Amino acid sequence: MSLLFPRLAFADDAPAYRYGADAEPEVLTHRSLARLAGGHAARCRELGLTPGTRVAVWATPEPATIVALVGHALAGLVSVPLNPKLGSKELAHILEDAAPKAVFAADPSAFADRAAATRIESTEATPPERSVDDEPLLVLYTSGTTGAPKGAVITARNVAANLDGLADRWGWTDGDVVVHALPLFHVHGLVLGLFGSLRVGGALHHLGRFDPEAACHVLAADGTMLFAVPTMLHRLADAAEGDVTFLPGLRSARLLVSGSAGLPVREHRRLEKLSGRGVHERYGLTETLINCGVSAFGDPQPGYVGPPLPGVELKLVDDERRTLDAHDDETLGEVAVRGASVFAGYLNRPEATAAVRDDEGWFYTGDLAARRADGAIRIVGRRSVDLIKTGGYKVGAGEVEACLLEDPAVAEVAVVGEPDDDLGQRIVAYVVCRGDAPDPDALIQRVADELTPHKRPRAVVFVEALPRNAMGKVQKKRLTKRSEG
Numbered sequence: 001m002s003l004l005f006p007r008l009a010f011a012d013d014a015p016a017y018r019y020g021a022d023a024e025p026e027v028l029t030h031r032s033l034a035r036l037a038g039g040h041a042a043r044c045r046e047l048g049l050t051p052g053t054r055v056a057v058w059a060t061p062e063p064a065t066i067v068a069l070v071g072h073a074l075a076g077l078v079s080v081p082l083n084p085k086l087g088s089k090e091l092a093h094i095l096e097d098a099a100p101k102a103v104f105a106a107d108p109s110a111f112a113d114r115a116a117a118t119r120i121e122s123t124e125a126t127p128p129e130r131s132v133d134d135e136p137l138l139v140l141y142t143s144g145t146t147g148a149p150k151g152a153v154i155t156a157r158n159v160a161a162n163l164d165g166l167a168d169r170w171g172w173t174d175g176d177v178v179v180h181a182l183p184l185f186h187v188h189g190l191v192l193g194l195f196g197s198l199r200v201g202g203a204l205h206h207l208g209r210f211d212p213e214a215a216c217h218v219l220a221a222d223g224t225m226l227f228a229v230p231t232m233l234h235r236l237a238d239a240a241e242g243d244v245t246f247l248p249g250l251r252s253a254r255l256l257v258s259g260s261a262g263l264p265v266r267e268h269r270r271l272e273k274l275s276g277r278g279v280h281e282r283y284g285l286t287e288t289l290i291n292c293g294v295s296a297f298g299d300p301q302p303g304y305v306g307p308p309l310p311g312v313e314l315k316l317v318d319d320e321r322r323t324l325d326a327h328d329d330e331t332l333g334e335v336a337v338r339g340a341s342v343f344a345g346y347l348n349r350p351e352a353t354a355a356v357r358d359d360e361g362w363f364y365t366g367d368l369a370a371r372r373a374d375g376a377i378r379i380v381g382r383r384s385v386d387l388i389k390t391g392g393y394k395v396g397a398g399e400v401e402a403c404l405l406e407d408p409a410v411a412e413v414a415v416v417g418e419p420d421d422d423l424g425q426r427i428v429a430y431v432v433c434r435g436d437a438p439d440p441d442a443l444i445q446r447v448a449d450e451l452t453p454h455k456r457p458r459a460v461v462f463v464e465a466l467p468r469n470a471m472g473k474v475q476k477k478r479l480t481k482r483s484e485g
Contacts, residue, residue: 216249
């Protein structure tokens with residue numbers, strides 16, 4: 001396709017975006033979205049905003065926000081989506097770093113005392129047409145787990161190439177209606193959910209906030225694909241197990257997709273029993289978009305994120321970035337990817353870009369994985385905190401966590417490596433319990449029996465909760481610092 005969103009150039013009155021979980025959600029058809037996006041693009045021109053200019057969007061999921069994001073894309077403006085829950089310090093950092101020429105919001109009063117925002121107005125005009133080019137489309141800020149968030153510059157070609165690969169892997173067409181309640185300032189909700197639906201010519205129904213009953217109701221009506229994160233799917237399984245009226249909606253979806261974090265095998269099994277088809281996982285990063293995905297034309301693969309998408313090259317490398325030609329599902333290496341979906345670089349940070357992308361275009365993800373004989377990838381964690389070197393062995397924290405999560409008494413777990421005079425590092429499991437605490441020796445023995453003895457935790461620590469950042473990701477360095485203190 002030469003156009004980024006082809007159907008908007010030949011728009012009709014089929015739904016493109018629905019918002020809300022009510023019986024009568026707000027609706028933008030392809031025709032109305034195209035005309036309103038055209039009106040917003042015209043207004044941006046009146047404000048002196050020219051192609052290539054960065055503009056921020058207060059990323060609430062109201063239809064007006066969608067109009068602005070699409071209008072910017074068509075006009076060649078670069079959207080910087082802002083998390084509406086950002087604290088003052090992080091918001092100030094992003095605004096200073098990205099230096100947007102304008103901030104647009106569906107409701108500027110929600111932006112009060114933070115910065116001046118311009119209301120997104122409902123005016124119509126013929127929309128411009130955006131080709132798939134190499135110009136920036138988005139600046140998406142990372143979650144900032146290792147310092148201040150960095151802005152990843154994503155081009156139109158990055159997005160188009162990635163979405164076309166996903167459409168191939170998932171059989172995604174203009175007949176699909178995606179259902180989700182994901183934020184519109186990250187890859188999963190914005191690039192996949194919104195731009196993906198528009199690129200294939202289908203529809204997105206945004207629930208506003210995740211509610212299992214609402215999700216199942218919309219799926220039963222006409223939703224065909226559910227995009228969710230593990231926490232949402234866990235809540236969905238809990239609700240469906242307690243109320244059979246949830247089951248028709250859950251079983252009517254042709255594809256349940258999980259991303260942003262690994263879905264425990266235990267949850268896979270629960271949802272497969274409830275839905276009759278299970279969950280398909282995918283794997284990606286802000287900087288690379290989606291790298292791997294389990295095919296919709298085959299069975300789910302609990303514990304695996306599938307092989308690389310069409311157009312994505314993937315290899316595993318050692319600590320010296322030398323290629324590991326292992327397909328034994330055991331040898332661990334850092335994931336490196338190359339292809340049209342790899343970002344243009346970090347905004348204002350050439351040195352940070354050079355640290356993760358080499359001269360041959362390989363992006364080094366920092367993620368650890370093993371590869372199966374058929375090419376399917378199993379992610380085991382982050383290289384910086386999840387590769388544990390103990391007694392001469394390399395152990396991925398993720399595989400130990402997955403094993404411990406099979407125990408029904410374990411609600412959450414974080415496995416870390418802590419200094420040890422004898423082993424170099426010893427494996428320690430921080431466990432949040434579901435109900436009464438299990439026998440720690442039994443948990444240790446489970447790992448020894450189901451994996452190998454050298455992968456067993458040397459200690460189990462029960463905690464009330466795991467430390468997390470604003471995006472909900474576990475901050476393991478805070479656990480290790482606590483133990484060192």
